[in-house]
Amino acid sequence: MVAIKAHEADRALAKLDPAWRLILIYGPDSGLVSERATALARASVDDINDAFQLIRMDGDDVAADPLKLVDEANTIGLFGGRRAIRVSPTSKLLLAAVEPLLSTPSQDAIVIVEAGDLQRTNPLRQACEKARTALAVPCYGDAARDLGSIIDEMVRAAGKSIDRATREQLTGLLGGDRQTSRREIEKLLLYVGDDPAVTEAHIEAVVGDTAQREQAALVDAVFAGRLAVLDLALTKLSSEGLDSGVMLGGLLRHALTLLKARQSVDGGRSARDAVSSMRLPFPRMAAAEAALNAWSVQKLTEAVGILGTATLAVRRDGELARPTAARTLWTLARLAQSGGRGS
Structure with missing residues (x-):
């Protein structure tokens, strides 16, 4: 049984057990779901821009024809190397497409399935949590500590600095969605321009x-x-x-x-x-x-x-x-x- 807590997600994804061939990434924070799926796909192939290495599949299409995912997962790559299959979120049922891969996992590709907020009783979540060949990764809204880390990471990448009080002010204005938070920080950094540090005045001017x-x-x-x-x-x-x-x-x-x-x-x-x-x-x-x-x-x-x-x-x-x-x-x-x- 492979069920992890939200705070264990990044560590589990960084050190994937080779037995896990299907990764379900789900939760109410759609931005975090997408961010983790992208990072996992990038780590699973040599070239994320190579359509033969990273295969993107629409969740609605997979739900309509479950065998599409099974066929793709069992296809041998023409040029060898590592492959990943990324299935986009859908409101339709995916269990029929996923179940065969839980019992007989792909040896050639890792399958990444993105999903919205799945309750404990959701059949797809239950199946992945019980299977030894899958990992279910929950993605919930960012806590203040997580937001602080994201702020520090993006500010450093922009060559700026931010003090603790200013970081806390910005954290209080950001929401629980990772993607939205990053967009807000990007907008703030654009406004900061050539100034060396992010200040409370910058935040007040942008957010208000x-x-x-x-x-x-x-x-x-x-x-x-x-x-x-x-x-x-x-x-x-x-x-x-x-x-x-x-x-x-x-x-x-x-x-x-x-x-x-x-x-x-x-x-x-x-x-x-x-x-x-x-x-x-x-x-x-x-x-x-x-x-x-x-x-x-x-x-x-x-x-x-x-x-x-x-x-x-x-x-x-x-x-x-x-x-x-x-x-x-x-x-x-x-x-x-x-x-x-x-x-």
Whole structure:
């Protein structure tokens, strides 16, 4: 049985067991799923741009004809060498395509399957976790420590520097989606220009305190079920052109933080103590404590799943991004109104 925790993912991917011939990379953080799949593909072949070495397959096509994946995995490369097959995410069932490769894995190619947020009971996830020939890799929203590492990595690569306080300020403005976070950091570094260091002034100029307050108001309104405040904040942020992925990323990150805090409260910690560890600005602490008391682990887990699915949908279809995000926010707010602690 090969099931790993989220914090073990990078270490497991860096030192793959040769017996693992199919890697399922899944989770609500679609940016992190894509980033890890790309890194694994790059490490698995000699030339990632060679179409004979890296074969890309559409998930919908594989679901429609499961034998396509089996045939490709069992094809012998014309020029020898290492091969990798990368299957893009799909909302359709892939179990029929994957099962034959779990029992009889490819000897010639490593198969990388990308997926959205799969619950514990999902047949594909269960099959991969139980198989000795596969590895299931979960990808959840970035924690503050992970975001700090990403910021440091990108700032160094740009030849700049950033102090601890500024890094923490930037971390607080980034969402739980890896891809979105990288885009925001890239935008910031472009604005910094020839300046040697990233400063709080740069961050305020690019992100803006007003946008930060509006996003915070939106997040708190959703988890409090305050529909009127939600409507006002959503209208303002949409008119200002806030990316729907960034909006959902902020909500997802907060939901994950609330979930972790709620679990600690269920373990005996006080709600006030749990909120103090969430690193929120003082004005938001009361709202966070109220949400923590109102939402159960079960309902917060459901909220994380809803946000993960919506984030993936927004990434797939930009034209439907705004209505998808709005519908998701209203769904969560109504869930809060119905009693987040309900079953």
